[in-house]
Amino acid sequence: MSYILRRLTMSVEAELQESVNYTPLQRMRHSAAHVMAEAVQEIFPEALFSIGPAIEDGFYYDFDLPRPLTPEDLPEIEQHMQKIVAAGYPFLHDRWPREKALEYFGNKGQVYKVEIIENLPDAEVGIYRQNNFLDLCRGPHVQNTSQIGPFKLMRVAGAYWRGDEHRPMLQRIYGTAWFSQEELDQYLWQLEEAQKRDHRKLGRELKLFTLSDELPAGVPMFYPRGEMLRHLMESYVRETQERYGYQHVWTSHVGKVHLYKTSKHWYTYRENMFPIMKGEQELTEDDAYILKPMNCPHHILLYKSQMHSYRELPVRYAEFATLYRYEKAGVLTGLARVRSLTQDDAHVFMRPDQIQEEFDRAVNLTLEVFETYGLTDYWIRLSLRDPQKKGEYVGSDEVWEMAEATLRGAVEGKGIRYEEGIGEAAFYGPKVDFMVRDALGREWQCSTIQLDFIQPENFELEYIGEDGQAHRPVMIHRAVTGSTERFMAMLIEHFAGAFPVWLSPVQAIIIPIADRHQEYAQSVFEQLKAVGVRAEIDMRGERMNAKIRDAQLQKFPYMLVVGDKEAAAEAVSVRLRTNIDLKSMPLTQFIERILQISNTKSKEL
RNA sequence: GCCGAUGUAGCUCAGUGGUAGAGCAGCGGUUUUGUAAACCGCUGGCCGGGAGUUCGAAUCUCCCCAUCGGCUCCA
Numbered sequence: 001m002s003y004i005l006r007r008l009t010m011s012v013e014a015e016l017q018e019s020v021n022y023t024p025l026q027r028m029r030h031s032a033a034h035v036m037a038e039a040v041q042e043i044f045p046e047a048l049f050s051i052g053p054a055i056e057d058g059f060y061y062d063f064d065l066p067r068p069l070t071p072e073d074l075p076e077i078e079q080h081m082q083k084i085v086a087a088g089y090p091f092l093h094d095r096w097p098r099e100k101a102l103e104y105f106g107n108k109g110q111v112y113k114v115e116i117i118e119n120l121p122d123a124e125v126g127i128y129r130q131n132n133f134l135d136l137c138r139g140p141h142v143q144n145t146s147q148i149g150p151f152k153l154m155r156v157a158g159a160y161w162r163g164d165e166h167r168p169m170l171q172r173i174y175g176t177a178w179f180s181q182e183e184l185d186q187y188l189w190q191l192e193e194a195q196k197r198d199h200r201k202l203g204r205e206l207k208l209f210t211l212s213d214e215l216p217a218g219v220p221m222f223y224p225r226g227e228m229l230r231h232l233m234e235s236y237v238r239e240t241q242e243r244y245g246y247q248h249v250w251t252s253h254v255g256k257v258h259l260y261k262t263s264k265h266w267y268t269y270r271e272n273m274f275p276i277m278k279g280e281q282e283l284t285e286d287d288a289y290i291l292k293p294m295n296c297p298h299h300i301l302l303y304k305s306q307m308h309s310y311r312e313l314p315v316r317y318a319e320f321a322t323l324y325r326y327e328k329a330g331v332l333t334g335l336a337r338v339r340s341l342t343q344d345d346a347h348v349f350m351r352p353d354q355i356q357e358e359f360d361r362a363v364n365l366t367l368e369v370f371e372t373y374g375l376t377d378y379w380i381r382l383s384l385r386d387p388q389k390k391g392e393y394v395g396s397d398e399v400w401e402m403a404e405a406t407l408r409g410a411v412e413g414k415g416i417r418y419e420e421g422i423g424e425a426a427f428y429g430p431k432v433d434f435m436v437r438d439a440l441g442r443e444w445q446c447s448t449i450q451l452d453f454i455q456p457e458n459f460e461l462e463y464i465g466e467d468g469q470a471h472r473p474v475m476i477h478r479a480v481t482g483s484t485e486r487f488m489a490m491l492i493e494h495f496a497g498a499f500p501v502w503l504s505p506v507q508a509i510i511i512p513i514a515d516r517h518q519e520y521a522q523s524v525f526e527q528l529k530a531v532g533v534r535a536e537i538d539m540r541g542e543r544m545n546a547k548i549r550d551a552q553l554q555k556f557p558y559m560l561v562v563g564d565k566e567a568a569a570e571a572v573s574v575r576l577r578t579n580i581d582l583k584s585m586p587l588t589q590f591i592e593r594i595l596q597i598s599n600t601k602s603k604e605l
Numbered sequence: 606g607c608c609g610a611u612g613u614a615g616c617u618c619a620g621u622g623g624u625a626g627a628g629c630a631g632c633g634g635u636u637u638u639g640u641a642a643a644c645c646g647c648u649g650g651c652c653g654g655g656a657g658u659u660c661g662a663a664u665c666u667c668c669c670c671a672u673c674g675g676c677u678c679c680a
Binding site: 051054056113120125127128135136154156157158162164165169172204211212213328511514515541543546548553561573575579581 | 677
């Protein structure tokens with residue numbers, strides 16, 4: 001809306017019509033942020049204020065304070081807020097000329113407010129005041145502070161001014177606010193539920209993986225059950241990739257600096273690479289060793305080491321390779337963000353006329369894998385170039401337009417919700433990312449499919465065309481689950497550790513009722529093992545009830561209780577982790593059931 | 606990397622200047638059990654690492670390591 005039009009509107013409904021399209025809930029939360037700011041001002045009169053928007057589940061405000069906040073400060077701030085809310089101070093709106101606002105905030109040393117105003121184009125700026133707190137703000141707000149619903153301050157955190165790590169670090173307080181106590185309680189309950197599913201907690205409880213102070217940060221270790229899970233995940237993707245025409249290759253874990261100079265990563269990606277190793281031989285920089293941070297240059301070397309005819313394209317190289325990336329220490333999180341990650345990566349070398357088919361193939365493969373894992377809630381981010389800034393991208397207009405149209409067409413053809421991100425494309429080509437929502441509604445970026453026009457140039461890749469001349473191929477980079485570690489983190493939380501039978505590291509736990517049943521339990525174990533069922537026996541001297549409880553907590557799909565009756569009848573008493581007791585059934589019948597469910601990757605038990 | 610918090614037994618945690626604790630787990634014994642925790646006993650700790658202050662440090666100070674919450678949401 002233009003400034004003039006806005007002023008006209010505002011003269012009628014000043015408070016409601018001002019700029020931001022806040023929902024009533026967001027408006028209330030934004031007002032809560034102002035009340036929090038006043039509370040902070042009461043405690044720290046010298047506080048400097050920056051911004052305090054409503055966000056997804058609440059609000060925050062960023063302050064510059066004379067001392068660091070700790071969690072112990074929050075109750076006091078909350079108490080001040082309660083008083084302000086209870087007093088029902090009206091939110092008063094005003095509009096000041098820029099100059100007046102600059103003078104006012106300048107005199108108070110409010111440097112962040114001054115900077116904000118200096119960047120505003122308008123001749124007038126919005127001012128809101130409640131009680132003793134006056135803030136530069138475009139609103140809107142609730143009418144008075146008593147309309148602010150139940151709230152809770154959640155945490156303190158550091159946040160760079162304007163999100164820029166070269167600018168001052170401010171102190172952010174996050175809060176949440178709702179219209180009713182029930183909604184606040186529900187939200188807090190959901191947070192607790194999410195914590196129960198935290199893959200770091202479940203990873204330890206289910207004996208999947210661990211971290212050690214003796215290893216660098218971001219380098220997880222996997223116990224037998226976790227490794228089995230990795231193996232099952234990767235085997236499944238591998239089998240699927242083979243079915244889709246990808247060939248697996250192996251390119252080890254080490255490269256040379258020169259290779260990454262050719263790919264240009266050395267110049268753009270170096271801060272994410274582990275330091276080079278020159279060794280005792282004092283290698284030159286070009287010959288120095290690096291830990292492989294990505295596969296593309298290596299797959300390109302494989303491609304380049306042989307001649308290729310147009311007839312054999314596309315060449316599809318896939319690899320499960322462990323990559324090493326020096327992520328910033330502060331961003332590491334369990335398995336979700338690590339420094340040693342295993343990508344299910346692939347690179348397709350193809351003729352330009354094959355882009356559509358190959359892109360489609362990659363999308364289909366991804367969708368099949370999502371379907372198998374039961375991930376039904378996802379959307380696609382289609383990253384395109386900014387047509388205003390064509391100079392920032394490599395490749396001709398013609399190829400870009402064709403490529404973008406191809407990607408958009410393929411995505412639309414699948415009927416999947418997608419959003420276009422203008423200007424979000426990589427400089428070397430457009431891409432699509434799959435954003436998956438897990439059972440708790442959190443989004444994870446997993447799969448990615450990227451077109452690349454630049455690496456074939458960097459490496460002067462060729463294929464011999466029908467005309468006998470050398471031509472330049474196009475590349476696709478794609479990953480299906482992204483990294484095994486990250487995807488595992490998502491699966492753990494999605495399933496809350498209760499994996500489908502085909503993915504369960506332990507599919508069945510055999511529970512002998514008394515010691516005299518151990519021999520029969522062993523026999524059941526051998527028979528299950530012979531048909532490929534992953535089973536274990538609980539031989540501890542515990543009562544059956546304790547063994548069942550522990551099996552439930554371990555989320556094993558099937559508990560096979562064996563006592564006198566079962567031993568006599570070559571049977572097992574089957575209990576599901578869903579608390580359902582199927583009673584005794586012949587062992588052969590159980591084997592038939594579990595194999596059928598496992599082999600079809602069914603989500604049933 | 607930056608800001609803040611945290612680090613005590615395998616796990617969850619108590620202990621804030623004066624002899625390291627609990628529950629669970631583990632081990633031993635008793636019990637031999639029919640669908641979510643039997644009973645009794647025992648073991649287990651460079652209190653994350655290093656340096657300092659102190660008669661004395663898990664506790665106070667500094668450095669390092671690791672873990673957690675953030676650092677995209679724009680007056």
